Amino acid sequence: MATGQTDAPAGGDPGLVGAGTAARPATGPKGAGGGVRPPGRGRPGWVQVVARGGVLVALLLVIVAFGIARPDTFLTTNNLNAILQQAAAPAILAIGLTVPLALGEFDLSIGAMVGLGGASALALITLHGVAWPVAVLLALGIGLLVGLVNGVFIAYLGASSFVQTLAMGVILLGVEYLFTNQQTLFSGVPQGYKDLGQSDAILGVNIQIWLALLVAVLMYLFLEQTETGRRIYAVGGNPDAARFAGVSVKRLRVLGFVIVAVAAVITGILITAQGGSSQPNAGVPFLLPAYAAAFLGSATFRPGTFNVPGTVVAVLFLGVIQTGLQMLQIATAWINIIQGVVLIAAMLISRLERKHA
Amino acid sequence: MSTAAAPRAGVPVIEVRGLRKTYPGVLAVDDASFSVAPGEVLGLVGKNGAGKSTVIKMLAGLVTPDEGEILVDGEPTVLASSHAASVLGISVVHQELALVPRGSVAENVFLGLPYPRRAGLFVDWSALHRKAGAVLARLGLEVDPRASVDGLSVAQQRMVMIARCLAWDARVVVLDEPTASLTDDEISHLLEVLRQLADAGVAIVYVSHRLEEVLGATDRVVVMRDGSVVADLVTATLTKQTLVAGITGEAKADESQTVHVDRAGRPPGAELLRVTGLTRAPALHGVDLTLREGEVLGLAGLVGAGRTELARVLFGVDAPDSGTITVRGKDVVLRSPRAAMKERIALLPEDRRHQGNDTARSIRENTSLPTLRRHRGVSWLPRPSAARERAVSEEMVGRLGIKARDTEVAVGTLSGGNQQKVVLAKWLVHGADVFVFDEPTAGIDVEGKADVYGIVGELADQGKAVLFISSDLPELAAVSDRVVVLREGRVVAELTGSQVSESQILHHCYGGADAASA
Ligand SMILES: Nc1ncnc2c1ncn2[C@@H]1O[C@H](COP(=O)(O)OP(=O)(O)OP(=O)(O)O)[C@@H](O)[C@H]1O
Ligand SMILES: [Mg+2]
Numbered sequence: 001m002a003t004g005q006t007d008a009p010a011g012g013d014p015g016l017v018g019a020g021t022a023a024r025p026a027t028g029p030k031g032a033g034g035g036v037r038p039p040g041r042g043r044p045g046w047v048q049v050v051a052r053g054g055v056l057v058a059l060l061l062v063i064v065a066f067g068i069a070r071p072d073t074f075l076t077t078n079n080l081n082a083i084l085q086q087a088a089a090p091a092i093l094a095i096g097l098t099v100p101l102a103l104g105e106f107d108l109s110i111g112a113m114v115g116l117g118g119a120s121a122l123a124l125i126t127l128h129g130v131a132w133p134v135a136v137l138l139a140l141g142i143g144l145l146v147g148l149v150n151g152v153f154i155a156y157l158g159a160s161s162f163v164q165t166l167a168m169g170v171i172l173l174g175v176e177y178l179f180t181n182q183q184t185l186f187s188g189v190p191q192g193y194k195d196l197g198q199s200d201a202i203l204g205v206n207i208q209i210w211l212a213l214l215v216a217v218l219m220y221l222f223l224e225q226t227e228t229g230r231r232i233y234a235v236g237g238n239p240d241a242a243r244f245a246g247v248s249v250k251r252l253r254v255l256g257f258v259i260v261a262v263a264a265v266i267t268g269i270l271i272t273a274q275g276g277s278s279q280p281n282a283g284v285p286f287l288l289p290a291y292a293a294a295f296l297g298s299a300t301f302r303p304g305t306f307n308v309p310g311t312v313v314a315v316l317f318l319g320v321i322q323t324g325l326q327m328l329q330i331a332t333a334w335i336n337i338i339q340g341v342v343l344i345a346a347m348l349i350s351r352l353e354r355k356h357a
Numbered sequence: 358m359s360t361a362a363a364p365r366a367g368v369p370v371i372e373v374r375g376l377r378k379t380y381p382g383v384l385a386v387d388d389a390s391f392s393v394a395p396g397e398v399l400g401l402v403g404k405n406g407a408g409k410s411t412v413i414k415m416l417a418g419l420v421t422p423d424e425g426e427i428l429v430d431g432e433p434t435v436l437a438s439s440h441a442a443s444v445l446g447i448s449v450v451h452q453e454l455a456l457v458p459r460g461s462v463a464e465n466v467f468l469g470l471p472y473p474r475r476a477g478l479f480v481d482w483s484a485l486h487r488k489a490g491a492v493l494a495r496l497g498l499e500v501d502p503r504a505s506v507d508g509l510s511v512a513q514q515r516m517v518m519i520a521r522c523l524a525w526d527a528r529v530v531v532l533d534e535p536t537a538s539l540t541d542d543e544i545s546h547l548l549e550v551l552r553q554l555a556d557a558g559v560a561i562v563y564v565s566h567r568l569e570e571v572l573g574a575t576d577r578v579v580v581m582r583d584g585s586v587v588a589d590l591v592t593a594t595l596t597k598q599t600l601v602a603g604i605t606g607e608a609k610a611d612e613s614q615t616v617h618v619d620r621a622g623r624p625p626g627a628e629l630l631r632v633t634g635l636t637r638a639p640a641l642h643g644v645d646l647t648l649r650e651g652e653v654l655g656l657a658g659l660v661g662a663g664r665t666e667l668a669r670v671l672f673g674v675d676a677p678d679s680g681t682i683t684v685r686g687k688d689v690v691l692r693s694p695r696a697a698m699k700e701r702i703a704l705l706p707e708d709r710r711h712q713g714n715d716t717a718r719s720i721r722e723n724t725s726l727p728t729l730r731r732h733r734g735v736s737w738l739p740r741p742s743a744a745r746e747r748a749v750s751e752e753m754v755g756r757l758g759i760k761a762r763d764t765e766v767a768v769g770t771l772s773g774g775n776q777q778k779v780v781l782a783k784w785l786v787h788g789a790d791v792f793v794f795d796e797p798t799a800g801i802d803v804e805g806k807a808d809v810y811g812i813v814g815e816l817a818d819q820g821k822a823v824l825f826i827s828s829d830l831p832e833l834a835a836v837s838d839r840v841v842v843l844r845e846g847r848v849v850a851e852l853t854g855s856q857v858s859e860s861q862i863l864h865h866c867y868g869g870a871d872a873a874s875a
Contacts, residue, residue, distance in 0.1 A: 225740050
């Protein structure tokens with residue numbers, strides 16, 4: 001193909017055009033996207049398929065595997081219902097967390113926010129005699145406020161999100177103790193409140209599952225189908241370019257912190273409603289699983305991008321292995337180790353795909 | 358190590374044979390063969406997306422060729438990483454800037470090299486700064502080696518990258534569009550340094566869309582078209598016309614070889630924008646200017662004169678310390694780009710990489726970002742319709758000749774010039790009354806430049822005002838109706854009518870003193 005190329009340049013021949021056209025007959029004058037070929041070699045299609053659908057495929061595989069291993073207990077409606085119910089509240093937190101992560105921010109106060117959300121509602125009801133719907137609204141209001149403070153301090157006053165949200169987490173834990181005196185609250189919780197976590201009035205399916213589904217659908221539509229969602233991803237991709245395109249970067253950042261804080265309160269309320277009680281410092285264990293799910297989810301469907309469907313599948317996946325391994329009577333230590341390994345493996349697969357993209 | 362290997366007489370220090378590289382759906386490089394000898398300056402030219410940068414990435418060890426081989430000193434060599442290439446004495450300045458943000462100038466210059474040490478342990482910072490200062494001085498770059506690179510202009514950052522090449526003592530220096538957005542002064546400094554390097558036996562590969570420069574500075578020119586090397590000729594035998602013809606593959610190259618703007622030539626209309634006493638330390642000191650409908654106002658000045666800073670203030674990115682901005686007779690305070698856009702001001706930023714695109718997203722999504730609201734499928738539902746966005750961005754791809762498989766490909770996979778065109782597309786879709794174009798043709802090929810001039814002319818004919826910033830003086834002189842020259846943050850001259858010429862602009866850029874030599 002190397003026609004028209006002369007290694008020892010012949011002097012005085014300005015015939016570039018002739019040489020060029022001989023080498024490659026008339027392509028369009030411009031923009032013709034010269035040389036469209038089928039995808040490059042060396043990257044089998046299955047890598048892409050596995051990477052895109054990775055966690056979903058893995059989820060189906062583990063369901064089948066546990067189904068075979070424990071046919072009479074695992075694949076029962078009861079058990080699947082229980083898995084879904086257990087996953088519902090953490091799923092809401094992880095979905096909420098997807099928003100700041102998509103913006104390129106993170107929030108370490110969400111664990112403490114889960115604790116304060118549930119504890120404040122319960123404390124208002126049991127210690128201060130507030131009607132439960134009002135208590136729920138007040139708790140959500142606290143979440144809103146905390147999100148605003150985090151967001152404004154970080155986006156407008158330039159606080160580092162690491163320090164700000166870490167410190168906020170400590171503060172929130174303190175506030176929780178102020179509310180509860182570090183007591184377990186359980187007496188005098190009205191049935192109406194408990195129903196928020198326990199009712200299965202709709203088709204016999206637990207209300208938490210319905211709520212999680214609702215939150216997932218709404219947040220999916222919000223992030224992927226609305227103008228604001230597109231701007232959120234634009235900020236996460238290149239904040240300067242987004243600002244130069246007229247996006248209100250700071251406002252969106254605040255919005256992200258508000259959304260995750262409110263999601264954390266909802267999670268906290270569902271947990272206390274389900275148990276009819278509130279233990280001190282119950283929220284912090286929710287922090288890491290939420291990040292795990294969001295990151296695992298970012299390896300799925302849209303590799304490299306935090307996305308709601310991915311997060312949901314990841315929560316389910318982590319929940320299923322947890323329950324399945326428990327059923328197989330594997331020691332908790334090993335369950336932890338297996339979950340960690342799975343997380344790292346998923347991350348690697350998505351990196352692999354991204355590199356090739 | 359690398360410098361020790363003496364070149365064998367007659368053996369090219371680098372030779373590439375039949376290089377080929379495909380990306381999914383794109384043939385980036387089809388068949389590239391050429392060589393460069395010690396002491397030779399080789400120009401590498403071609404349209405946007407011709408495959409130049411991809412070839413260079415292969416030489417830098419960043420991209421592995423699918424086929425073909427690279428010979429270093431006549432030996433087939435696998436360049437497995439950029440480190441491997443550096444060790445062999447190949448030093449590359451890439452088209453997209455790659456400095457360590459927040460690092461100092463000196464640290465960036467000596468990145469990857471052993472730092473001078475005290476007692477063999479502690480970094481000898483003053484020696485490092487002194488050495489860096491010496492390298493910078495060779496390039497005529499007046500920046501403090503201790504300064505953070507974040508504070509530098511794009512042009513200065515590029516010079517720092519070039520300084521890094523010098524510090525490496527390379528045998529082969531590859532420069533991918535080093536002069537985009539540099540001013541004449543810096544360019545001539547750079548070319549001088551390159552000539553000195555070549556005289557000392559260094560082989561140089563030089564990519565540029567500024568063809569005068571290529572003709573003036575190189576010994577030989579390799580032309581790439583659609584991924585293949587289509588010509589390899591001695592520079593002395595070339596004219597700009599034949600070079601343009603070779604690049605575009607069209608015999609009639611007359612319109613694109615000289616900068617030429619078709620304009621209806623209507624007199625400018627009402628005043629759109631007025632700036633009075635605009636000050637922002639340390640860049641701007643009491644700038645006054647006006648911009649009228651249907652007018653192209655050129656903004657000239659050396660790097661550091663305050664051109665980009667002025668553009669940023671006009672677009673609400675930076676707040677002025679004092680002074681007023683008046684839009685259509687009304688004083689405005691522009692607190693953000695959004696506020697500026699509401700006043701129908703648009704900015705095409707100079708720093709494409711950081712301020713231009715979200716490179717992980719598609720052409721469609723980038724193009725429609727400022728105008729999302731307009732692409733609704735249903736007017737009351739805030740949901741962009743992908744089909745509408747696609748229609749708009751496809752129109753732009755056609756109009757600007759963006760070379761891409763389709764509008765769904767990530768902008769990051771486009772060639773440098775095509776990425777620049779996507780930024781332009783975004784603002785053409787958005788529309789504005791005042792367009793601020795900061796180095797709009799940086800990295801754009803001959804045809805693309807002609808398109809940009811055409812667009813600027815069209816906008817003016819539609820009654821828009823264009824503030825055109827460019828370091829390319831022939832272009833600035835040809836495109837502008839009027840030129841304002843900035844020096845050290847002050848307006849030092851306003852040129853109108855027949856005064857708008859390259860030599861006049863140059864004269865005022867240097868403060869009139871160098872007029873004789875200009
Ligand atoms: N990582 C990638 N993935 C997909 N396509 C790519 C990638 N890198 C380059 N390409 C494609 O390869 C072609 C050649 O690109 P290249 O950057 O080499 O062009 P160039 O000659 O340097 O152009 P310019 O003058 O605009 O800088 C382009 O069509 C580009 O879209
Ligand atoms: Mg390039």
